[in-house]
Amino acid sequence: MGGTAMTPDIDDSPLSRAGRTKVYAFYGGMVVVAVIAFLAIRSIGEGLGAPSGSGARVPLEAGQSINTLFHALLALAVIVVTARVAGWLFGLVGQPAVIGEVVGGIMLGPSLLGQISPALHAQILPASVTPFLSVYAQLGVILYLFLVGLDLDLSVLRKSGHATLAISHASIIAPFLIGSVLALGLYPILSTSDVPFTVFALFTGVSLSVTAFPVLARILTDLKISRSRMGVVALTCAAIDDVTAWCLLALVVSIVQARSADAVRTVLLTVAFLFVVLQVAAPLVRRVIPRLDRSPDLTRAALSVVLIAMLASAMTTEYIGIHGFFGAFLFGAILPHGSRIATELNRRLDDFVAVLFLPVFFAYTGARTELGLVSGVQDWLICGVIIAMACLGKFGGTLAASRLSGLNWRDSAALGILMNTRGLVQLIVLNMGLDLGVITPKLFTMLVMMALVTTVMTTPILQILLRKHPWVERVPSAALEGVARLT
């Protein structure tokens, strides 16, 4: 009647021509007939017998699966909200949002929420959702590192290979040795007699040598310098650091489990994997991607192929024992930077992964961290010494190697402070050490404090070194002149 072509009104609709009265009458009659009919069928059926036997009844199972989904959704919602709020608060004081999200995750764990209200904590993060959150969190990091890899230009990496390798290994060896010296002091106080000194010293060394590749990547991305020359060198060093650290960790694990052949296997398989990816997969990808890029939009088939290959790469490194994160990152890195598929994947998934996946990783790690165990003056002194030694080893080692490699003082110092970021990879390593019984819960907590402090100090010091106001991208610096060349 009065309807436009865009919004036909009720009388234009074929469904309402029958008139409401008829519809209501039909509807009402239908329900009445149905109820009477069912009651009739029921009275007949009640007289029937059925074969005896148990139907393998599990009466409360159905409700359980609904509860798991409910708790998973609740946990997800609370984690995402906490991360956004904490990230926003940290942003106000000039810290990157990612550190706020990390602290938010720890706050949701036993360190704060578990202390304040164990009942609420058990309600929000019950044991039934832990298996889901654990794998989901790691899958999120895999997707995230894949995107970080996509953003990297591998041709730049290759050109600064030798010096980067030296800086990277210096930034492992110096803190590793300092960690071993530290072990001499910590072993009589904080270890237990069933842990051999060699294992303890190796573990302390490794835990001081870790650089948080994911957190470093997010700091660099948040500061918009992940594509600068220094950002690329830092990411490359951190990636090499992490591979080395995981190899060392595999060595420690295999010594603990008295199967030292595993360490050799890990190294050999890693080298073979790197060879296959860089020498076989990368040239293949460089030939296939331009063809996929020719279609007007990213097709579902192309997306499937890329995601399947990424999963396969992550799976392989997970199988080798150096963590699936590296496979995902590496596969992202060999996809040509700037290809339409890389740009489109980043555009589509970047925010989604940052909002719905990464906070869960932070909460998962926070759930396994307990800060309430450090108390008393002596404990805090030891904690302070650990933090000082950690900074000395990582910052000092990187600074020395960078200067020897020809970087100027400021860039060397910036690189040193960047490599001193330990964040969440450190927390994962520490959790493994705790699981293995190599470190006590108290030392675990002190090392967690160290990881947090070194991560939080990165941005302010970096901003001072780069002579910047809180938002780096607004004030280009001479130290970042590489950005202009690369982007």
Place this chain on the structure above:
Amino acid sequence: MGGTAMTPDIDDSPLSRAGRTKVYAFYGGMVVVAVIAFLAIRSIGEGLGAPSGSGARVPLEAGQSINTLFHALLALAVIVVTARVAGWLFGLVGQPAVIGEVVGGIMLGPSLLGQISPALHAQILPASVTPFLSVYAQLGVILYLFLVGLDLDLSVLRKSGHATLAISHASIIAPFLIGSVLALGLYPILSTSDVPFTVFALFTGVSLSVTAFPVLARILTDLKISRSRMGVVALTCAAIDDVTAWCLLALVVSIVQARSADAVRTVLLTVAFLFVVLQVAAPLVRRVIPRLDRSPDLTRAALSVVLIAMLASAMTTEYIGIHGFFGAFLFGAILPHGSRIATELNRRLDDFVAVLFLPVFFAYTGARTELGLVSGVQDWLICGVIIAMACLGKFGGTLAASRLSGLNWRDSAALGILMNTRGLVQLIVLNMGLDLGVITPKLFTMLVMMALVTTVMTTPILQILLRKHPWVERVPSAALEGVARLT
């Protein structure tokens, strides 16, 4: 030297100015010194004692978490590959890809892979990844239904409300009564004496009344008619059907658990939730969205707010007991269709969810389905009768109600065959029945066969009814004239 501004060659890099020899010498010396230093520290440390006591050692725990991630990645990769291949094969014979993906999921379960190679099946889908895959699969469906909701224009739904409600309830009541009659025949043969007839009849009725809302939505999307008038009516009916079916199911569950107050609570809470969403949230959203749409791109904050609200909505319906799927769908539906945020969310997430999430839902359901239990002529005859009765009830009931509501024969028949799609929601209901001990594994399997057959027959019959070649969108039909008006 010969480098361009875009790709500086090695000699331009500050890192390589130091020269390779110096770097190598430094690097080699560093490693040698490190090894000697560690051995020296070790020889001192070996003499130290540590406090006695156990470090709460759990030696093999660390490897376990790595294995879970590996198996999750393996399962994910296999599931995604199987879904893509099976979907592609089914596409070749004119079936929508989604049915191939469903069949692929069942093939990965005990029905095929578990029969052929139990060892391979246990390797690909071990028990350790089930808790993850289960929640991940449901989260995927939540995201998917949210996107389907985004694609819906709620103003069209509201205009055909009364007739749609009548058609929808006719398409529930007819198969429900026919299912109850069927129960008279099945109860003496396939039930067990510990299940009361009333419960058995209610469950059989509900399981014949289910319409697979997610699969229906995908069939409509694959055929590109989800926005046509018939598509909208079918989706609305299916949504009402599913709410009603879940309410009936909640009734059955509460009778089984002898707490019939739960059914009343479920209905009241559902009505209250619908009121809040449609009368409070929807007007609020209509006011907020235009403001968010003003920013040049979808910001991370806007994305967070929308995803958090969607999770909260899904969580609420999950809490009520009518499944989180509906909350996600409903929240998607109240977001203004065509707003920038809705379009952008769909563009970014659609393919990603279809590739990386939905196949897991199909595999998860397939893992709980066992087709090997139906054998012998009598079994297959019973199975045939169940399928015939199911089609009669759903197709017949919908056809009658549609004709009475004023639709023409062809549209009524098309709607009838659409509502006859049972797919995966049916499989979920059946699994709940099996968990509750209401149906035996044999009857479960027969009802699964019924769900598959009714789902597979939908597309070919629909194509005949709409007089179309396999790809509907290429041959517009008179029955779809609404599309032109709405898009």
